Amino acid sequence: MRALDYNDANALISVLKERIKHPQLDYQFDSAITEAIMQIDPGKIEELIVLIVDATTDEVKRKSAFSTLSSGIRKFKFVLSEATLCLFDAQSFETQRSLLGIFSQDKRVVTLSRVFQVHAEELRAATCDKHVSPLHLKIATLEDAKALITALPSVSMQAMLISKSALLGPLVDTLRPLRVALKRHSIEILRQPSIDPGLHANAIRVISLFADRHTPVLCHASIVNQLPMAGFHAVIPALMPSLCERGNYESVVLNPLISIGERRWAMTALALLGVDLEETLHALAALPGQKDTDDQWELYSLLTCSFSPFKGAIALLRKFFEANQGSAPIALTLGPLLKLSELDAPDASALLVMALTSPHREVRCLAAMRLQYRRDSTVLAPMIQAYRKEQDTSTALYLARAIVASGAKNTGDLDHDQHQDAPFMVWRCILARRSKDQRASALLVKLALDNAQSWKVRRAAIAAAGELPYDTLLSLIHTPLLTTALPLADHSVSLSSYLILSLHIEHSARLFLQWHSLGRITFIKLVGGLVDREIKDRWFSECATSGETAAEWLYDSLSRDNRTAPDNLGAVENAIHLPLLQLATIRSLRKHGKIDIIEALLKTTTCEWLKIHATKQLVIARGGGSATESYLRHLLGDVCSDHSFLGALLPDLCRRKPASSARSPYPPPHRTISNKPQGLAASSIIKMVREETFEHALPHDFVITDLSQTQLIELIQLLAPERDPSSFVSEFQSVLGFMSDGHYVAQESSRSRPSSNARSRLRAALAAANDFDVKINWHSQSLSTPYCTDYRAGYFRALVLRGNSQKIYNELDVNRDTLLIELLENGRIESLANLLDDRVIPLISPYIEPCNLELFLSLCNVAALIQTPSIDATLKRLTYRWAREFTAPVSEAMAHNKRFLHQGFHLLSRHPRFIHADGIYECLASVYRHTHEVFDDFDLPDIFEHHSRAYVDLESRLVDLVEFEHYQVSRYDKLDDRCAQLFSSLYVP
Numbered sequence: 004m005r006a007l008d009y010n011d012a013n014a015l016i017s018v019l020k021e022r023i024k025h026p027q028l029d030y031q032f033d034s035a036i037t038e039a040i041m042q043i044d045p046g047k048i049e050e051l052i053v054l055i056v057d058a059t060t061d062e063v064k065r066k067s068a069f070s071t072l073s074s075g076i077r078k079f080k081f082v083l084s085e086a087t088l089c090l091f092d093a094q095s096f097e098t099q100r101s102l103l104g105i106f107s108q109d110k111r112v113v114t115l116s117r118v119f120q121v122h123a124e125e126l127r128a129a130t131c132d133k134h135v136s137p138l139h140l141k142i143a144t145l146e147d148a149k150a151l152i153t154a155l156p157s158v159s160m161q162a163m164l165i166s167k168s169a170l171l172g173p174l175v176d177t178l179r180p181l182r183v184a185l186k187r188h189s190i191e192i193l194r195q196p197s198i199d200p201g202l203h204a205n206a207i208r209v210i211s212l213f214a215d216r217h218t219p220v221l222c223h224a225s226i227v228n229q230l231p232m233a234g235f236h237a238v239i240p241a242l243m244p245s246l247c248e249r250g251n252y253e254s255v256v257l258n259p260l261i262s263i264g265e266r267r268w269a270m271t272a273l274a275l276l277g278v279d280l281e282e283t284l285h286a287l288a289a290l291p292g293q294k295d296t297d298d299q300w301e302l303y304s305l306l307t308c309s310f311s312p313f314k315g316a317i318a319l320l321r322k323f324f325e326a327n328q329g330s331a332p333i334a335l336t337l338g339p340l341l342k343l344s345e346l347d348a349p350d351a352s353a354l355l356v357m358a359l360t361s362p363h364r365e366v367r368c369l370a371a372m373r374l375q376y377r378r379d380s381t382v383l384a385p386m387i388q389a390y391r392k393e394q395d396t397s398t399a400l401y402l403a404r405a406i407v408a409s410g411a412k413n414t415g416d417l418d419h420d421q422h423q424d425a426p427f428m429v430w431r432c433i434l435a436r437r438s439k440d441q442r443a444s445a446l447l448v449k450l451a452l453d454n455a456q457s458w459k460v461r462r463a464a465i466a467a468a469g470e471l472p473y474d475t476l477l478s479l480i481h482t483p484l485l486t487t488a489l490p491l492a493d494h495s496v497s498l499s500s501y502l503i504l505s506l507h508i509e510h511s512a513r514l515f516l517q518w519h520s521l522g523r524i525t526f527i528k529l530v531g532g533l534v535d536r537e538i539k540d541r542w543f544s545e546c547a548t549s550g551e552t553a554a555e556w557l558y559d560s561l562s563r564d565n566r567t568a569p570d571n572l573g574a575v576e577n578a579i580h581l582p583l584l585q586l587a588t589i590r591s592l593r594k595h596g597k598i599d600i601i602e603a604l605l606k607t608t609t610c611e612w613l614k615i616h617a618t619k620q621l622v623i624a625r626g627g628g629s630a631t632e633s634y635l636r637h638l639l640g641d642v643c644s645d646h647s648f649l650g651a652l653l654p655d656l657c658r659r660k661p662a663s664s665a666r667s668p669y670p671p672p673h674r675t676i677s678n679k680p681q682g683l684a685a686s687s688i689i690k691m692v693r694e695e696t697f698e699h700a701l702p703h704d705f706v707i708t709d710l711s712q713t714q715l716i717e718l719i720q721l722l723a724p725e726r727d728p729s730s731f732v733s734e735f736q737s738v739l740g741f742m743s744d745g746h747y748v749a750q751e752s753s754r755s756r757p758s759s760n761a762r763s764r765l766r767a768a769l770a771a772a773n774d775f776d777v778k779i780n781w782h783s784q785s786l787s788t789p790y791c792t793d794y795r796a797g798y799f800r801a802l803v804l805r806g807n808s809q810k811i812y813n814e815l816d817v818n819r820d821t822l823l824i825e826l827l828e829n830g831r832i833e834s835l836a837n838l839l840d841d842r843v844i845p846l847i848s849p850y851i852e853p854c855n856l857e858l859f860l861s862l863c864n865v866a867a868l869i870q871t872p873s874i875d876a877t878l879k880r881l882t883y884r885w886a887r888e889f890t891a892p893v894s895e896a897m898a899h900n901k902r903f904l905h906q907g908f909h910l911l912s913r914h915p916r917f918i919h920a921d922g923i924y925e926c927l928a929s930v931y932r933h934t935h936e937v938f939d940d941f942d943l944p945d946i947f948e949h950h951s952r953a954y955v956d957l958e959s960r961l962v963d964l965v966e967f968e969h970y971q972v973s974r975y976d977k978l979d980d981r982c983a984q985l986f987s988s989l990y991v992p
Contacts, residue, residue, distance in 0.1 A: 011039075011043060012039075012040050012043040012044050012047055015036050015039055015040050015043075016040060016047065016050060016051070016054065018036060019033065019036050019037070019040075019051070019054065020054055020058065022036075023054070023055065023058045023064075023068055024058070033071045034071050034072075034074040037051065037071065037072050037074070037076060038076070038078075041076050041079045041081075042079075045079050045080065045081045046081070048076060048079075048081045048083070048105070049083060049084060049086075049087045051072055052072075052087060052090070052102070052105065053087075053090065055068045055069060055072065056090065056094070056098070065097075065098055065101055066097070066100075066101040069101040069102055069104065069105060070101070070104065070136075072105060073104030073105045073108075076105060076108060077108065077139060079108075080108075081108065081109060082109055082111065083106065083109045083114055088113065088114065088117065091106060091117060092117070096121070096124070096125075099121045100121060100125050103118055103121060103122055103125075103136075103138060104136065104138070104139065106118050107138045107139065107140055110147050110150050110151070111150055112150050112153045112154045114154075115150060115151055115154035116154040116156075118138070118154075119154055119155060119156060119174060119177075120156065122135075122138055122174070122177065123156070123172055123173050123174050126172075126173035126174075126176070126177075127172075127173055137177070137180075138177055140177070140180075140181060142181055142184040142185065142188065145188050145191055145192075148184065148185065148188030148189070148191075148192070149188070149192065149202060151181075151185075152185075152188075152189070152192070152202060152205045152206055152209055153199070153201055153202045153205060155171065155174065155205050155208070155209070156171075156172075156174075157201060157204070157205065158170045160204075160234045160235065160237075160238055162892070163208075163238050163241060163242065164237060164238060164241050164275075164310075166887055166890070166891055167241045167242065167244070167275070167852055167883070167887075168242070168852060168853075168887055168891070169208035169209070169211050169212065169242055169852075169853060170208075170891065171208060171209075171212070172891075175212060175853065175855045176855050178209065178212065179212070179855070182212070182213055182789070182820075183789035185209055185210075185213075186210060186213045186215065186820075189206045189209050189210040190210070190221065192206045193206055193207070193210070193221050193222060193224075193225040194221070194225070198225070198229070200229075200231040200232055203225065203226075203229065203232055203235075204232065204235065207222050207225075207235060207238065207239065207242070208242070210222070211239075211242040211243050211852075211853055212853040213820070213853075214243070214245075214246065214819065214824075214849035214850050214853065215246070215819075215820070216246050216819075216849075218243060218246060219239050219240070219243055219246050219247045219248075220251075222235070222239045223236060223239060233264065233268065234268075236265070236268035236269070236271075236272065237268055237271040237272055237275060239272070240252070240272040240275045240276050241275045242852060242853070243849065243852070244275065244276055244277075244852070244880075245845070245848035245849040245851070246849050247272065247276060249273065249276055249278055252269040252270075252272045252273050252276070253269075253273065253278075253283065253286075255269035256269045256270050256273065256283060256287070257283075257286055257287065257290065259290060259292070259293065267303055270283065270300075270303060270304065270307055271307050271310070273307075273311075274307040274308065274309075274310040274311040275310050275311070276311075277311050278311060279311070279313045280304045280307065280308060280311065280313050280315075280316070281313045281314065281315035281316075283304070284300060284301065284304055284315065287300050301319050302323075302335075304316065304319065305319050305320060305323065305335065305339050306335065306338070306339070308339050308342060308343065309338035309339055309341070309342050310342075312339075312342040312343045312345060312346055313346075314346055314348050314350070316339060316343055317343050317346070317348060317350045317351055317354050318350070320336075320339050320340065320343060320354060321350075321353075321354055321357060323335070323336075324336075324357055324358070324361075333363050333365055333366060336358075336361075336363075336366055337365065337366065337369055340354070340355070340358055340366070340369055340370065340373070341369060341373065344370075344373035344374075344376075344377065345922070345925055349379070349381070351377065352374070352377050352379040352381065352382045352990075353382065355370040355373055355374050355377065355382075356370075356374075356382050356385045356386065356389070358370035359371065359385070359386075359389040359393075359402075360389075364395050364398065367389075367393070367395065367398045368395065368397055368398040368401065371389075371393075371398045371399075371401035371402045371405060372401045374386060374401070374402070374405040374409070375401055375404040375405035375408050375955045376408075376928075376952040376955065377405075377409070377952075377990055378408045378409050378410075378951055378952065378954065378988075378989050378990045379409060379989070379990045380409050380410035380989050380990075382409070383406065383409045383410055383411060386402055386405055386406055386409065387406060387411075387416050389402060390402040390403060390406060390416075390417070390419065391418075391419060394421065396422065396424070399419065399421075399422045399427075400422070400426050400427065400430075403417050403422070403427055403430045404430055404955050404959075405955075406434075407430050407433055407434045407437070407955075407958075408954050408955050408958075409989065410989050411434055411438065412438045412440065413438070413440060413442070414431050414434050414435045414438075414440050414442065414443040414446070415442070416434075417430065417431050417434065425456065425457040425459065425460050428450060428456070428457075428460045428463075429457075429459055429460050429463050429962055431443065431446065432447060432450065432460065432463035432464045432466070432467050433463055433467075433958060433962075435447060435467045435471070436463070436466055436467035436469075436470050436471075437470075437982075437983065437986040439470055439471060441471055441472065441475065443467070443471075444471060444472075444475045444476050447464045447467050447468060447471070447476055448464075448476055448479050448480060450463075450464040451464040451465050451468065451480045451484070452479075452480055452483055452484075454577070456577075457573070457576075457577065458576065458577045458580035458581070458583065458584060459962050459963070461577075461584055462580075462583060462584055462587045463962065465480065465484070465584060465587040465588055465591055466587055466590070466591065466979075468480060468591050469590060469591030469592075469594040469595065470594070473595045473597070477588075477591055477592065477595060477597075480588070481588050481591075481592060481597075481600065484584055484585060484588045485585055485588055485589075485600075485604055487581065487585075489581060489582060489610060490556065490560075490578045490579075490581065491548055491552070491553060491556050491578075491579075492548060492552075493546075493547055493548040493610075493612075494546035494547070494609075494610075494611055495543060495544050495545060495546050495547035495548075495611065495612070496543045496545075496611050496612055496615060496648050496649075496969070497541065497542070497543045497544065497612065497967060497968055497969065498547075498582055498610075498612045498967050499537075499538050499541050499543075499544040499547040499548075500534060500538070500547055500548040500550075500553045501579055501580075501582060501967055502541075502965075502967040502968070503533075503534050503537045503538065503541075503553075504534070504553060504557065504579050505576075505579050505580065505965055505967070506965075507533070508572070508575065508576055508579065509965075512572060515530070515557075515561075516561075516568050516569060516572070518530060519558065519561050519562075519568045520568070523558055526554065526557075526558045527551060527554040527555055527558060528554075529554075530550070530553070530554035530557060530558075531549070531550035531551040531553065531554035531555075532550060533550065534549075534550035534553045534554065535549065535550035535551075536550075538550065543648070546611075557575065560574070560575045560578065561575060580965070582610070582612060582613065582967070583965065583966070583967075585613060586613070586616050589601055589604070589613075589616060589617055589620050590620060590976075592620075593620040593621075593623060593624050596624070598621065598624055598625075601617050601620055601621055601624075602621070602638060604617055605617050605618065605621075605638060605639065606638070611648070611649070612967070614639075614642070614649060615648075615649055615652065615969060616969075618635060618639075618649065618653070618656065619656060619973075621635060622635070622656050622657055627656070627657045627658065628657060628658070629657070629658070631657050632653055632654060632657040632658070635653060635657070636650075636653065679704075680702075680704040680705050680706045680804040680805075681702045681704065681705045681706075682705070682706055682707075682708040683701075683702075683705050683706070683707055683708065684707075684708055684709045685707055685708070685709050685710040685711070685714040685715075685718070686709070686714070688707060688718065688765065689714060689717060689718060689721070692718070692721045692722065692762075692765070693721065697761050697762075697765070701761050701764060701765070704804055705768065705804070706768065706771075706772065706801070706804050706805050707768050707769060707771075707772040710772050712775045712777065715769070715772070715773060715775060715777055716777065718765075718769050719769070719777070719779050719781075722762055722765055722766045722769060722781075723781055724766075724781050727762055760793070763793065763794060763797060764797055764801075766781065766782070766785075766794070766797075767794060767797035767798040767800070767801045768801045768804075770782040770798055770801070771798060771801035771802045771804075771805050771810075772801075772805065774810075782798075785798075786798070786818050786821055786822055787818075787821060788821070789821070795821065795822050795825055795826075796825070796826070796829070796831060798822070799811075799822065799826055799831065799834075800834070802814060803834060803835060803836070803838065806838065808838045808840075808842075811835065811838060812842045812843070812846070815843075815846055816846060819846070819849075823846060824850070827847065827850060827858055827861050827862065827865075828857065828858055828861065829861075830860070830861045830864060832847075832861070832865055833864050833865060833868060839865070839868050839869065840869070841869060841871055841873045841874075843865060843869065844869065844873060844874065844877055847862055847865055847866075847877070848877060848880070850862060851877070851880045851881060851884055852880070852884065854884065856888075856903035856904065856907075857903060859881070859884060859885070859903060859904075859907050860903045860906055860907045862881060862907075863881055863906070863907035863908075863910040863911055864910060866878060866881060866910070866911070866914070867910040867911075867914060870914070870915055870916060871916075872916065872919070874914075874916055875916050875919055875920045875921070876920070878911060878914055878916060878917055878920040878923070879920040879921060879922055879923060879926070881907070881911055882908075882911055882920070882923055882926050882927070883926055885904060885907060885908050885911070886926050886927070886929065886930045888904060889930045889933055889934050889937060890929060890930060890933050904941075905941070908941050912941075912942070912945075912946050917946075918949050918950075924947075924950040924952055924953065927943060927946060927947070928952070928953070928956060931943055931956060932956075935960075944957065944960075944977065944978055944981055947981070948981045948984065948985065951985060951988040951989065951990060953985065954982065954985040954986060954988070957978060957981055957982050957985065958982050960978060961975070961978045961979060961982055964978065
């Protein structure tokens with residue numbers, strides 16, 4: 004048959020054009036056509052792309068067509084034109100995703116940068132039921148590696164320093180399969196005398212992923228005399244702290260012959276490694292001829308203490324304040340002040356009080372914010388004085404919270420002529436409640452009954468009424484509150500319409516106001532449809548208000564009294580949360596033992612939701628049990644029939660013990676090997692191998708015994724892989740394909756047939772038994788291959804069975820790039836069982852910062868099994884790694900897989916040493932302040948209750964908590980109990 008030419012390529016494109024119109028493509032046939040076209044003319048790739056884009060608008064069909072196309076082009080090289088790249092930019096996200104397999108074959112920066120941007124986005128959007136196809140990236144040459152590394156999204160040096168991460172986000176998983184080639188070529192790049200700064204920076208980021216002990220020295224050496232990259236001297240210890248030697252940096256700082264710039268970067272590196280810089284300053288002061296530079300080093304140590312605060316810096320910053328008469332530059336003050344306030348030192352509180360006198364609002368605000376977490380009663384008086392002088396609202400509010408949290412007993416301490424807004428009133432109510440200050444009774448009555456007040460203020464006042472004498476407060480407010488009719492009739496047991504409107508007004512108020520401006524009909528249609536859809540998705544929403552009714556009420560409420568919708572928004576929010584005020588009133592009545600009032604309410608109210616909550620309060624008051632159930636059935640009568648929701652719920656409420664808020668017990672520290680391995684003499688194994696009778700003679704767990712060096716050498720030869728019988732079978736399949744010189748109708752392929760793995764298991768056991776340091780070539784090759792192998796897992800298992808822990812740790816250390824990382828990624832290193840001890844810590848430490856989420860979980864599993872104080876630093880770093888998933892910019896975070904985050908954090912937070920790890924609370928609190936979603940998702944209240952500094956965060960959460968749903972144990976009550984316990988846990992110097 005004649006060879007194919009240019010005309011045939013056009014003819015095949017015409018065939019493909021017709022086939023795309025079919026409902027379904029033939030993957031094998033159509034990919035063969037594509038391959039033939041590319042063999043004739045690789046330049047046809049752009050015509051093929053345009054053909055598919057123009058042929059159909061169906062995203063599913065496009066994806067199928069592009070998948071077929073990419074399969075046929077993988078072996079060809081091509082360069083896409085600027086017009087094709089612009090075509091890519093103009094496509095929808097789904098079409099761009101489908102094109103990645105094709106565009107990733109163009110190994111230029113301009114193309115790969117687009118590929119990485121889209122691929123990272125699709126990885127972040129991935130879910131369990133929405134699979135992301137991997138990129139088939141290959142690196143054949145150094146130039147390929149340079150293009151790929153340069154194309155990675157760039158990030159600022161400052162962002163990497165703050166997060167202590169290369170910030171490659173979800174692309175870490177894309178790069179890991181290429182780690183051997185990337186590591187080799189990154190080393191080549193960093194050894195070149197002149198490197199483009201963008202490539203240089205990304206090469207350091209990439210090589211940091213592979214945790215090689217020689218990497219820091221190489222990176223530092225590559226930066227010498229590269230002025231644009233000088234800042235990366237500090238980035239290196241931030242990315243690879245476990246691999247950097249403290250002594251290397253100290254020798255630079257203390258060497259007066261080295262330039263001052265390099266010495267400063269070395270000091271920054273020491274701070275990033277957590278070194279106490281006070282020791283370094285003392286060493287500098289002891290150097291001959293350095294007296295004139297002491298002030299410079301003190302100033303620079305202040306700047307770097309933002310990374311590693313030390314107690315001596317408190318006096319330095321105080322000196323700095325005094326020298327500048329309180330007007331020190333903001334840029335030189337905020338960072339050190341923030342970090343020094345975290346130190347467990349009395350002087351830190353005094354420093355913050357001094358900062359309250361600063362003329363800079365930002366400095367005063369930060370000092371006030373940090374004082375609320377210090378909770379130091381020794382500085383309460385100066386805080387009150389500063390509060391009464393403070394005119395800035397934000398600063399004053401932080402001071403008010405700090406006063407409450409620092410042992411105040413008198414609500415008069417929060418008196419201020421200017422600050423009377425809702426947030427200030429909330430904290431006055433909280434102080435009156437926690438300190439049981441009866442002098443606030445008149446104010447609390449006024450706030451509780453004032454419909455113009457925020458519902459949060461009113462609920463706080465009502466809650467305070469439950470802690471103060473009944474006659475002076477609650478007796479005056481419960482009747483007006485409980486007899487006020489709900490603004491929107493909703494007979495569902497969960498007040499579904501109130502819950503939905505509450506959530507949307509909190510998070511989507513601006514959208515609702517935009518819809519309101521479109522007019523009544525449009526507003527009711529949009530909001531009504533939204534409410535109806537969400538009601539259908541909620542449990543126990545029967546008898547809920549219709550979406551149309553809820554939307555009509557909301558529109559009318561926003562339009563009331565000739566006021567603008569934004570002006571009425573606060574009143575609407577207060578009306579929606581009226582049920583929560585009534586629930587707070589019932590709680591307070593129960594605390595005062597006013598059961599008769601709750602019983603009367605149960606008989607008269609028509610609100611099913613309120614009946615259930617009132618019943619719960621009566622059960623709590625009476626203690627539950629069958630007698631309580633009988634009493635409540637008699638009280639409720641027909642309302643409590645077996646067919647009603649309340650009637651079905653009542654036995655459960657009365658008989659089930661309240662759910663414990665205690666955390667689940669921690670897992671046992673070690674797992675042991677279930678079966679003792681059987682010993683097989685070396686002579687018996689030699690006989691089995693020679694006679695090939697070992698197929699069914701090997702036990703599941705065995706070790707080789709009585710092995711001499713001569714027998715070892717003989718078995719090395721007998722078990723060589725090249726002597727294994729072949730497990731592959733060749734066969735021919737009917738396949739139509741095209742080549743440049745014709746076509747073919749059949750193709751040879753090979754498949755593996757089932758075979759015994761006995762020889763492989765014997766090889767692993769033999770290598771584990773090699774105590775003679777005899778070189779085994781096939782063993783070295785199996786360990787060093789970049790691909791995942793069963794042999795490595797078998798070898799590790801054989802080492803564990805022998806129980807020689809020193810050999811195990813030596814092997815893991817020597818083979819970090821293969822054996823160790825494979826065991827970690829597959830979650831198998833925990834099988835060390837009772838051999839797992841502190842020696843594993845330096846092995847896993849380098850992988851903490853660059854790990855992906857699967858590896859993060861594996862590292863947490865290992866840390867969970869080490870319960871000595873030496874694991875504290877590892878727990879801290881793993882917690883910071885977890886926190887990075889929530890605090891890093893969205894574009895630089897990994898794809899969220901909550902399963903890995905939940906399971907990993909579950910192990911960390913229940914570790915017996917977790918609360919002892921320095922800085923844990925500050926880390927968790929930073930996540931909570933960044934996103935409140937983690938508060939309940941990760942059981943932060945259970946962790947915060949161990950930390951006195953958490954009081955303000957928990958109390959603030961309690962103020963904002965909206966709980967329409969029914970829980971076995973109320974979230975509000977649990978949180979309230981924790982706040983009450985923490986209120987008196989002040990800082991003790």
